[in-house]
Amino acid sequence: MHRLTVPIADDEIRALHAGDTVYLNGVIVTGRDAAHKFMKEHFIQVEEVTAVDEPLYAELKRLLDGSVIYHCGPVVQKLEDGTWKFVAAGPTTSIREEVYQADVIKHFNLKGVIGKGGMGKNTLRACQEQPAVYFHAIGGAASLIAQSVKQVVTVHKLEFGVPEAMWVIEVEDFPVVVTMDSHGVSIHDTIEAQSKAKLAELIGV
Amino acid sequence: MVNLKTMDLTDAFVELIRRAATDLPSDMEQAIAKAKDREEAGSAAASTLETILKNVDLARKNATPICQDTGTPIFEVRYPLGVSTRALAEQIRQAAAVATERAYLRPNAVDSLTGANSGDNTGIDFPTMHFHEWEEEHIQIDLLLKGGGCENVSTQYKLPDGGLKAGRDLEGVRRVVLDAVHQAQGKGCAPAVLGIAIGGDRGSSYIKSKEQLLRKLDDTNPDENLADLEERLYEESNELGIGPMGFGGKTSVLGVKIGAQHRLPASYFVSVAYMCWANRRARMNVSLTGDEAEVSYA
Numbered sequence: 001m002h003r004l005t006v007p008i009a010d011d012e013i014r015a016l017h018a019g020d021t022v023y024l025n026g027v028i029v030t031g032r033d034a035a036h037k038f039m040k041e042h043f044i045q046v047e048e049v050t051a052v053d054e055p056l057y058a059e060l061k062r063l064l065d066g067s068v069i070y071h072c073g074p075v076v077q078k079l080e081d082g083t084w085k086f087v088a089a090g091p092t093t094s095i096r097e098e099v100y101q102a103d104v105i106k107h108f109n110l111k112g113v114i115g116k117g118g119m120g121k122n123t124l125r126a127c128q129e130q131p132a133v134y135f136h137a138i139g140g141a142a143s144l145i146a147q148s149v150k151q152v153v154t155v156h157k158l159e160f161g162v163p164e165a166m167w168v169i170e171v172e173d174f175p176v177v178v179t180m181d182s183h184g185v186s187i188h189d190t191i192e193a194q195s196k197a198k199l200a201e202l203i204g205v
Numbered sequence: 206m207v208n209l210k211t212m213d214l215t216d217a218f219v220e221l222i223r224r225a226a227t228d229l230p231s232d233m234e235q236a237i238a239k240a241k242d243r244e245e246a247g248s249a250a251a252s253t254l255e256t257i258l259k260n261v262d263l264a265r266k267n268a269t270p271i272c273q274d275t276g277t278p279i280f281e282v283r284y285p286l287g288v289s290t291r292a293l294a295e296q297i298r299q300a301a302a303v304a305t306e307r308a309y310l311r312p313n314a315v316d317s318l319t320g321a322n323s324g325d326n327t328g329i330d331f332p333t334m335h336f337h338e339w340e341e342e343h344i345q346i347d348l349l350l351k352g353g354g355c356e357n358v359s360t361q362y363k364l365p366d367g368g369l370k371a372g373r374d375l376e377g378v379r380r381v382v383l384d385a386v387h388q389a390q391g392k393g394c395a396p397a398v399l400g401i402a403i404g405g406d407r408g409s410s411y412i413k414s415k416e417q418l419l420r421k422l423d424d425t426n427p428d429e430n431l432a433d434l435e436e437r438l439y440e441e442s443n444e445l446g447i448g449p450m451g452f453g454g455k456t457s458v459l460g461v462k463i464g465a466q467h468r469l470p471a472s473y474f475v476s477v478a479y480m481c482w483a484n485r486r487a488r489m490n491v492s493l494t495g496d497e498a499e500v501s502y503a
Binding site: 077088177 | 253257260263264269271274308310311312313315322324352354357368369370380384390391394441445447448451452453481482483
């Protein structure tokens with residue numbers, strides 16, 4: 001069992017292997033489909049970030065340096081004092097971000113992403129090079145995970161809607177499992193190969 | 206007799222949504238608990254199922270959503286002659302908005318053209334509602350909250366399928382369903398319940414497959430052949446070793462339910478509605494024989 005606090009150092013990431021349980025601590029940022037598309041189109045693919053986008057860009061560079069992005073579209077509640085509370089916050093399916101993830105990891109110096117279902121070859125390669133890891137949270141365990149969100153620091157791009165907004169949250173002992181490590185090992189590839197062999201046995205193709 | 210013109214079930218619908226979103230049906234919970242005991246102690250599969258059970262318990266106690274993706278709300282309404290389905294539809298829409306405000310539901314209705322979230326779970330054809338007039342004297346409403354991650358791995362096959370050597374018979378159905386479970390891996394939040402429909406057109410087949418998810422896990426299919434196939438697919442799906450969340454293990458599915466429809470001579474569809482372990486369904490009955498509508502939940 002590992003307990004890590006962001007910013008995470010490279011040697012801490014290299015020490016992780018697929019199958020390890022990790023408890024994450026510190027400030028992380030949620031981002032899913034709209035956020036990844038936005039980051040690619042407004043920060044990564046451009047020669048120069050526009051003046052309008054510059055403040056958020058600077059803020060995200062600071063926040064994400066050595067931290068992780070969480071693929072999550074939470075249920076939140078706005079409290080009477082104007083602050084937010086996470087009510088339910090499990091992971092969303094990560095593979096939809098495969099086309100963006102490697103670029104986002106490299107550009108912002110991420111040390112990992114949290115999601116569910118695993119990711120593809122490009123992300124696995126980026127994890128090896130960076131180094132970074134893929135943390136798998138338990139899909140659907142939303143009420144439980146919300147308990148490890150101690151504070152909603154702020155929210156960006158709320159115009160994307162509550163699920164798609166980028167929520168800056170402070171987490172305490174957020175439970176995850178490393179399923180893709182920085183050494184090129186993916187549990188998802190292993191299980192898929194095994195189930196494919198079993199399927200061939202069952203239906204003879 | 207209840208005055209059907211003035212009857213307002215909005216509050217009752219809000220409660221139905223709360224129950225579906227925050228309280229997993231007991232047959233689902235028991236199946237997960239049994240599965241946990243079957244998995245090797247200390248394995249990722251066992252600890253995942255344990256976490257899921259803790260989460261279910263916590264969600265129920267705190268009346269918070271089991272999963273943050275509260276899904277597409279799908280209402281199957283059965284009503285006697287004389288009930289206005291237009292009024293019920295409006296009350297369901299209002300209830301969805303109230304339930305969103307109370308954080309039982311995440312705002313989940315997105316304009317497909319602009320990307321704007323309506324913020325209250327109402328929109329074009331949202332929530333989903335199907336109305337069926339029946340001969341009973343009461344109204345029965347089933348609600349299914351169908352998550353998006355598992356909807357994305359739901360699929361439809363057109364038989365024959367050469368690659369899978371699947372012909373137009375139950376053996377063909379078996380082959381494509383096993384392929385669907387393999388293709389989904391853990392991405393639809395395994396362990397799953399599989400709702401399967403054979404026949405129909407593409408649209409009716411998908412609807413029929415989702416209706417199967419409303420069945421209790423321990424019911425028995427009245428068609429003996431389908432009952433046998435359900436049992437066999439349950440066993441064989443679990444032999445694939447995908448396990449909870451795709452971490453590996455003995456539990457890839459918790460139940461398999463199959464329905465059949467007539468089809469065109471030209472078509473043979475098999476639809477697989479893949480439902481995550483959070484198979485959130487709830488039922489409400491409304492008795493209309495007294496002076497006031499009497500609501501009960503099951």
